[in-house]
Amino acid sequence: xxxxxxxxxxxxxxxxxxxxxxxxxxxxxxxxxxxxxxxxxxxxxxxxxxxxxxxxxxxxxxxxxxxxxxxxxxxxxxxxxxxxxxxxxxxxxxxxxxxxxxxxxxxxxxxxxxxxxxxxxxxxxxxxxxxxxxxxxxxxxxxxxxxxxxxxxxxxxxxxxxxxxxxxxxxxxxxxxxxxxxxxxxxxxxxxxxxxxx
Numbered sequence: 228x229x230x231x232x233x234x235x236x237x238x239x240x241x242x243x244x245x246x247x248x249x250x251x252x253x254x255x256x257x258x259x260x261x262x263x264x265x266x267x268x269x270x271x272x273x274x275x276x277x278x279x280x281x282x283x284x285x286x287x288x289x290x291x292x293x294x295x296x297x298x299x300x301x302x303x304x305x306x307x308x309x310x311x312x313x314x315x316x317x318x319x320x321x322x323x324x325x326x327x328x329x330x331x332x333x334x335x336x337x338x339x340x341x342x343x344x345x346x347x348x349x350x351x352x353x354x355x356x357x358x359x360x361x362x363x364x365x366x367x368x369x370x371x372x373x374x375x376x377x378x379x380x381x382x383x384x385x386x387x388x389x390x391x392x393x394x395x396x397x398x399x400x401x402x403x404x405x406x407x408x409x410x411x412x413x414x415x416x417x418x419x420x421x422x423x424x425x
Contacts, residue, residue, distance in 0.1 A: 243272065251277050259286035270296035279308035290315060291323040298327035306336045313340035318349045325355040333363035345371045350380040357383055361390035369394060373404040381413045388416055392423035 246268065253265030254277070262284055269277045270292075278296045281289055294312050297305035309331075312324035325344055328337045341363065344356030357375050360368035368390065375387035388408055394401045408420035 247272050247274055247277070250274070254281050254284075259284075259289055262286065262289045263292055266292045266296055270299060273300060275300050275302060275304040279305045282308035282311050287317050287320055290317070290320045294320065294323040294327040298330040301331060303334070303336075306334060310337055310340055313337060313344065318347070318352050321347070321352050322355045325352070325359045329359035329362045333359060333367070338363055338367045342367065342371050345375050350378075350383055353378060353380065353383045354386045357386035357390055361393060365394050365398060369398060369401060373400065376404055376408050376411075381416060384408070384411060384413065384416045385419055388419040388423055392419075395423050 250265045250268035250272065251274075253261050253268070256262055256265070262281065263286070266278055266281050266289060269281075275297070278293055278300065282293045284290055284293070290312060294309065297309050309324055309327055312320055313328065315321050315324065321344065325341060328334075328341050331337070333341050341356055341359050344352055345360070347353050347356065353375065357372060360372055372387045372391050376384055376391075378384050378387070388405065391401050391405060395405055402424065405420045405423050409417055409424075411417050411420065
């Protein structure tokens with residue numbers, strides 16, 4: 228006895244194509260919420276190229292959704308758009324792009340922009356960059372993170388210690404920097420440095 232499968236509820240290729248066209252048209256809508264939903268729909272359809280095209284949207288929430296979407300979709304096709312978002316004028320967008328770069332393992336085309344985030348004027352961006360650098364290659368990440376141990380903002384220093392911990396076992400310069408962090412004025416930084424060295 229054979230069992231017939233009901234495929235009437237599964238979308239066919241034409242339906243998916245029509246949905247993709249509708250979402251792509253939605254990127255040009257005058258309402259930011261419609262454009263946001265369009266990006267989310269295109270992410271669900273794995274339409275990387277179309278998602279990347281929305282990276283210059285005037286609405287912050289749309290650009291944040293693009294960064295999140297490109298991280299979920301992975302691959303290299305969205306990297307140029309993500310590189311632009313890492314230089315966005317809005318700190319919230321930059322932080323979303325830093326999170327996306329970290330989720331992708333800080334690929335080489337994004338590494339320079341992630342490193343420059345560690346000297347941004349906003350401490351929240353610097354903190355996010357320090358956390359993202361934990362996912363980068365040590366040749367890229369270690370030096371900027373050691374410099375971040377002298378940041379004026381304690382949250383940035385804590386993030387730097389947290390990221391450096393992964394290399395404490397095999398990079399002598401990291402051991403030296405974390406040892407120096409044991410004299411940090413903040414007890415939280417000192418405690419984290421102690422744990423990292425342990």
